[in-house]
Amino acid sequence: MIKLKVNRRQNALQIDLAAEAASQRKNRLARRLLWLNLGFYLILSTAELTIGYWTQAAALLADGQNNLTGIFATVLLLVGLWYAQKPRDNFHLEGHCNMRP
Numbered sequence: 001m002i003k004l005k006v007n008r009r010q011n012a013l014q015i016d017l018a019a020e021a022a023s024q025r026k027n028r029l030a031r032r033l034l035w036l037n038l039g040f041y042l043i044l045s046t047a048e049l050t051i052g053y054w055t056q057a058a059a060l061l062a063d064g065q066n067n068l069t070g071i072f073a074t075v076l077l078l079v080g081l082w083y084a085q086k087p088r089d090n091f092h093l094e095g096h097c098n099m100r101p
């Protein structure tokens with residue numbers, strides 16, 4: 001009976017570790033894609049703002065400014081994912097990827 005309980009606890013621990021590893025892989029992939037997204041936004045926004053400034057094209061200036069909000073949102077997502085991948089500690093027993101009110 002005691003051996004069965006120990007086996008169940010070990011199985012639960014292995015499942016937890018596998019789920020945590022899968023979660024960290026997804027987090028890493030999401031952060032890579034966000035960095036790529038950030039790079040494209042920076043290039044596009046800089047080009048549109050520069051060309052819009054030279055040519056006084058209102059549409060390019062407006063879209064370049066609109067892309068700045070995309071850059072801001074991407075940075076917020078990167079900060080959130082960075083925080084979510086931190087390991088568990090005394091205050092966050094289930095890790096930092098779960099937010100509960």
Ligand SMILES: [Zn+2]
Pocket residue numbers: 088089090091092096
């Ligand atoms: Zn913490």
